Amino acid sequence: MAEPMRIRAQLKDGVTEVHVLMPHPMETGFRKDDAGRPISAHYITDVQISLEGRTVLSATLSRAVSQDPLLYFRIKGGSVNQTLRVDWIDTRGERRTDDTKIF
Amino acid sequence: MCAWFEPPRDGRADAGPPARTRREALRFMGAALLASGMFPWMGARAAENDARAFGAGSFEDALNALGAALDPSPKVRLTVPDFVENGAAVPVEVTSEVAGSQTIFVFSEANPFPLVARFFVPEGTDPYVSTRIKVAGSCNIYALVQADGRFFSAVKSTTVTVGGCGNG
Numbered sequence: 001m002a003e004p005m006r007i008r009a010q011l012k013d014g015v016t017e018v019h020v021l022m023p024h025p026m027e028t029g030f031r032k033d034d035a036g037r038p039i040s041a042h043y044i045t046d047v048q049i050s051l052e053g054r055t056v057l058s059a060t061l062s063r064a065v066s067q068d069p070l071l072y073f074r075i076k077g078g079s080v081n082q083t084l085r086v087d088w089i090d091t092r093g094e095r096r097t098d099d100t101k102i103f
Numbered sequence: 104m105c106a107w108f109e110p111p112r113d114g115r116a117d118a119g120p121p122a123r124t125r126r127e128a129l130r131f132m133g134a135a136l137l138a139s140g141m142f143p144w145m146g147a148r149a150a151e152n153d154a155r156a157f158g159a160g161s162f163e164d165a166l167n168a169l170g171a172a173l174d175p176s177p178k179v180r181l182t183v184p185d186f187v188e189n190g191a192a193v194p195v196e197v198t199s200e201v202a203g204s205q206t207i208f209v210f211s212e213a214n215p216f217p218l219v220a221r222f223f224v225p226e227g228t229d230p231y232v233s234t235r236i237k238v239a240g241s242c243n244i245y246a247l248v249q250a251d252g253r254f255f256s257a258v259k260s261t262t263v264t265v266g267g268c269g270n271g
Contacts, residue, residue, distance in 0.1 A: 056228050064219040064237045066192040072233040
């Protein structure tokens with residue numbers, strides 16, 4: 001099971017600023033381990049972010065997104081204590097969902 | 104060539120780039136179809152085009168798969184450092200002032216698969232995104248914004264300095 005995400009959603013001047021960090025190896029499938037064996041590809045492909053059930057950003061990632069993907073974006077509006085939820089799924093079909101409240 | 108982009112040297116890789124690209128595309132399509140089952144907002148057709156664009160082995164092929172062409176616009180702003188030490192984590196920021204911006208694409212021209220990421224920006228979210236990407240070597244980074252079926256682009260070159268290829 002992947003580590004929990006770190007999510008921060010802060011309301012500032014009527015705009016909610018969202019930072020998401022998703023711990024994940026994001027293996028390209030092009031690397032080799034110390035013994036020279038190929039390391040198989042393993043990366044997040046889809047990310048869905050919603051605010052109180054309404055989609056506010058959805059992303060399709062490739063292997064070329066850096067390890068532990070970081071996303072920063074801004075939502076117009078939002079209010080304190082609303083729930084922001086982040087879902088991802090990777091190439092092995094593993095998923096993770098975490099949420100946070102706007103502060 | 105960065106370690107994380109070292110091409111596979113197993114027997115199958117000898118079939119050459121087209122076969123590898125096709126295999127990658129098929130593998131991605133599998134993942135996309137799986138995702139479309141679990142993420143119902145993705146249609147099957149969209150998943151297929153995605154698979155082709157993300158599996159494309161050149162920037163031109165990726166654009167073709169999306170049905171896009173470059174149309175440089177000052178309304179698309181792309182921020183990438185001029186020089187980066189570590190190609191494994193290059194900060195990229197895209198801002199669009201195009202009315203009705205719906206989708207933001209990021210490409211790294213030198214990568215084996217140039218399409219790096221795509222972001223759907225629904226109404227109510229700023230057409231802006233910031234993330235970190237892997238860049239295989241000094242090259243052009245492109246941002247493409249789709250708005251009402253039209254595409255607008257921005258380009259910025261970045262230089263990956265010697266010794267900057269982290270193994271992660």
